[in-house]
Amino acid sequence: MELHVRYEGDDDPDKCSARRLAQFDHAELHRSTRSTPPGIVLNPFADQALSPADREGTGSRRDRLVALDCSWETAEREAFDLEGIHRSLPFLVAGNPVNYGTAFQLNTVEAFAGALCILGEREQAEEILSVFSWGHTFLELNEEPLERYAACADSAAVLAVQDDYLADE
Numbered sequence: 001m002e003l004h005v006r007y008e009g010d011d012d013p014d015k016c017s018a019r020r021l022a023q024f025d026h027a028e029l030h031r032s033t034r035s036t037p038p039g040i041v042l043n044p045f046a047d048q049a050l051s052p053a054d055r056e057g058t059g060s061r062r063d064r065l066v067a068l069d070c071s072w073e074t075a076e077r078e079a080f081d082l083e084g085i086h087r088s089l090p091f092l093v094a095g096n097p098v099n100y101g102t103a104f105q106l107n108t109v110e111a112f113a114g115a116l117c118i119l120g121e122r123e124q125a126e127e128i129l130s131v132f133s134w135g136h137t138f139l140e141l142n143e144e145p146l147e148r149y150a151a152c153a154d155s156a157a158v159l160a161v162q163d164d165y166l167a168d169e
């Protein structure tokens with residue numbers, strides 16, 4: 001799948017996972033909302049959770065994932081003013097050193113990797129995580145939920161699986 005990032009540039013550039021993805025040609029950065037192409041927008045505020053069913057359907061490009069790379073302080077609902085179908089990611093835990101162990105607040109490469117696994121593109125997820133020394137940790141921490149989400153028929157089924165993990169929190 002194509003990976004696109006609306007790049008805000010207000011986070012520490014040395015720790016920014018989107019910049020590193022772009023350096024390795026795994027993602028394209030866009031400096032404005034207008035220049036960011038439509039696709040499946042990874043938006044933590046979206047009402048609907050991502051599911052394998054999002055690969056099909058009409059409307060936006062379904063072979064394109066779009067993330068917003070900004071600091072979590074500026075990642076407010078209004079900031080996700082991007083064209084496409086907006087989807088949140090279900091319960092997954094960050095494996096990166098900045099937010100290790102935090103549920104739902106993934107960095108950009110983790111959000112892409114989680115989405116790719118749910119959409120059946122596990123190989124690409126492994127490929128993009130491989131340019132980070134800690135990348136394998138994300139898949140190790142989330143192995144079981146990712147496998148279960150990827151086997152779901154739709155968003156409602158993904159939320160039902162998520163409930164199992166939230167109950168344990």
Ligand SMILES: C[S@@+](CC[C@H](N)C(=O)[O-])C[C@H]1O[C@@H](n2cnc3c(N)ncnc32)[C@H](O)[C@@H]1O
Nearest residue numbers: 016017042043044067068089104106107108111
């Ligand atoms: C707020 S930025 C932080 C980026 C961080 N500075 C980095 O270096 O990667 C992370 C982005 O990943 C996506 N993302 C993270 N967690 C998500 C979730 N639970 N649901 C949907 N998208 C999520 C969103 O596009 C979000 O804006």
